[in-house]
Amino acid sequence: MTKNIAILPGDGIGREVTAEAVKLVQIVAASRGETWNLEEGLIGGAALDQTGSPLPDETLRLCQAADAVLLGAVGGPKWDHLPGDKRPEAGLLGIRKALEVYANLRPIQTWPGLLLASPLKPELVEGVDFIIVRELTGGLYFGQPKARLDGGEAVVDTLHYTRAEIRRVVKMAFELAKGRRGRLTSVDKANVLESSRVWREVVEEVAASYPGVSVEHLLVDNAAMQIITRPKTFDVIVTENMFGDILSDEAAVITGSIGMLPSASLGEAGPGLYEPVHGSAPDIAGQGLANPLATFLSVALMMRHSLHFPEAADAIEQAVHGVIEQGIRTRDLARSGEAFVRTAEVSAMVCEDV
Amino acid sequence: MTKNIAILPGDGIGREVTAEAVKLVQIVAASRGETWNLEEGLIGGAALDQTGSPLPDETLRLCQAADAVLLGAVGGPKWDHLPGDKRPEAGLLGIRKALEVYANLRPIQTWPGLLLASPLKPELVEGVDFIIVRELTGGLYFGQPKARLDGGEAVVDTLHYTRAEIRRVVKMAFELAKGRRGRLTSVDKANVLESSRVWREVVEEVAASYPGVSVEHLLVDNAAMQIITRPKTFDVIVTENMFGDILSDEAAVITGSIGMLPSASLGEAGPGLYEPVHGSAPDIAGQGLANPLATFLSVALMMRHSLHFPEAADAIEQAVHGVIEQGIRTRDLARSGEAFVRTAEVSAMVCEDV
Numbered sequence A, B: 001m002t003k004n005i006a007i008l009p010g011d012g013i014g015r016e017v018t019a020e021a022v023k024l025v026q027i028v029a030a031s032r033g034e035t036w037n038l039e040e041g042l043i044g045g046a047a048l049d050q051t052g053s054p055l056p057d058e059t060l061r062l063c064q065a066a067d068a069v070l071l072g073a074v075g076g077p078k079w080d081h082l083p084g085d086k087r088p089e090a091g092l093l094g095i096r097k098a099l100e101v102y103a104n105l106r107p108i109q110t111w112p113g114l115l116l117a118s119p120l121k122p123e124l125v126e127g128v129d130f131i132i133v134r135e136l137t138g139g140l141y142f143g144q145p146k147a148r149l150d151g152g153e154a155v156v157d158t159l160h161y162t163r164a165e166i167r168r169v170v171k172m173a174f175e176l177a178k179g180r181r182g183r184l185t186s187v188d189k190a191n192v193l194e195s196s197r198v199w200r201e202v203v204e205e206v207a208a209s210y211p212g213v214s215v216e217h218l219l220v221d222n223a224a225m226q227i228i229t230r231p232k233t234f235d236v237i238v239t240e241n242m243f244g245d246i247l248s249d250e251a252a253v254i255t256g257s258i259g260m261l262p263s264a265s266l267g268e269a270g271p272g273l274y275e276p277v278h279g280s281a282p283d284i285a286g287q288g289l290a291n292p293l294a295t296f297l298s299v300a301l302m303m304r305h306s307l308h309f310p311e312a313a314d315a316i317e318q319a320v321h322g323v324i325e326q327g328i329r330t331r332d333l334a335r336s337g338e339a340f341v342r343t344a345e346v347s348a349m350v351c352e353d354v
């Protein structure tokens, strides 16, 4: 059966890593004797430059009609001076909202071969394996009003949630925990924010349906500490949009290999959105130095969650693991002085093994 | 000249550490041939239990009439089920707001003798020395509305700032940077929040008056990573209330010695508010196991910033350093199996050396 996959390269190294991912996806399709329909769309700075909008209607239609969307990265200094709604990031927020992918899943894992790259002591991070579920389409990012007041002398952003918005993402987190080690950590700031108190209530409500999952509540400031001091103890962490933005990047960096981390953004129905955790890295863009493996692992998540090919997901993950265990290093993973391979080289190695 | 110092022990180990700090302050006063007026006030859970309010009027008046306020810690599981305005934390937020201490200063330093306690590799944290300036009386903590809507089906918190609120804390951060290594890092989320865009504008405006200070802007998610990967490179970090809450706790934990970290909250005029960074630690409260040194270092900051006795500040800091360098360890600092001293013991050692 043919599949429709929208490819949104975006900016900077987003273009390079998605180009390699396209090859990988085509290999998977060919191995099943199928030809899939991969179509590129503009987003972010590239879209701004060509159409004046960070998320052109055409891209939106392309994504809405797809089975899954693969995104590279958006943004760069070139567009930093533009007003809020004309920035590359507005394209990213727009596509998340339009597809209603309310749950951003970020698996945080350390790799045996890459432990020494972690800023943390190896004994703290060895065997870390948790997943952060970040609410992605509500909260401070989208609440209204978001505006200047009093002739520009004051400004407001709004943290707004409905119980339904909280419930659906919390449920997804419980489902994940149930299929894993059965431990859920919910992060909020219930001692200060009303929205966090509602968040905590909803978590307790949903918990009643998951007697096999143990629940711990952490305040966000405490969570920022615990992620560093006891990362191995987490299984699934669920939190609201802004807290999730901060904590998932913090969690990513403790692995020492942010160039290896994928993400999946899922909704109730419709296409999932898959992106590497790293950004557009304008400083190394266009030089063949990018690490495509986070994007490859995002493709694996896409195979598993949107395209229902768990075997393809396993094959990709195994091939990536194999390359790392062989000692192959991209520039971001190489220690100073160590030899490294270029984007196309490591991509070819993985593609050969899939 | 006599000084009026309000002592607010609060809850849990807050009581134990302030009791030791009172002795220290009296020693300093005596060494100057003076008797200072130290008066205790109720705050937090202790105040709730005795008066029904987490911040009784009497405490407020006591603090407003003081030259400085020393606070232990507030909160504990006993009061966690209470509604927002009846929680111990409401007392803390209330006193900050009433005293208008808009700038929370948190020095983040590693101690040569305690490097191994850090979760980070020692080479990353050796010599870390920066200060976080957190806006403390605005933003999501205080903005209105903060309420349930639609019969409880929705909820809102409000991130509100005026340019004047931003300007005063940013100025204080520039002043600090000017007196240190001349590097300011401003943290915001300008690619998403309107309030962050105003924040960044104000930083740029104020920067014009500080040509000797270099300014870097970091997005909060990126800052959460950089604090871990390159902590030595920071000098002064300034950010809004909620980001500061999260990042300052994250920064605290990388030192490996959160029991050693003081804070000062300052306003334009009026008394400063001094507190250790650690919380009320209900699990060890009342057992003589608390580490009073963060509170002692907070007393040092009080001597420097509110009481204008820089020599006393230096003396306290030196005495604390001396005790640590001698290898004395409180329970939180001792490695497993290592001997440790109790609250009163370490307090006596420092007091003797001051």
Ligand SMILES: CC(C)[C@H](C(=O)O)[C@@H](O)C(=O)O
Pocket: A075, A089, A092, A093, A245, B191, B192, B221
């Ligand atoms: C680019 C930015 C708008 C985005 C976010 O904050 O969500 C990014 O940081 C992320 O985490 O995907």
Ligand SMILES: CC(C)[C@H](C(=O)O)[C@@H](O)C(=O)O
Pocket: A191, A192, A221, B075, B089, B092, B093, B245
């Ligand atoms: C207790 C709580 C309200 C407080 C805060 O969030 O400001 C604490 O975490 C702190 O950082 O002083």
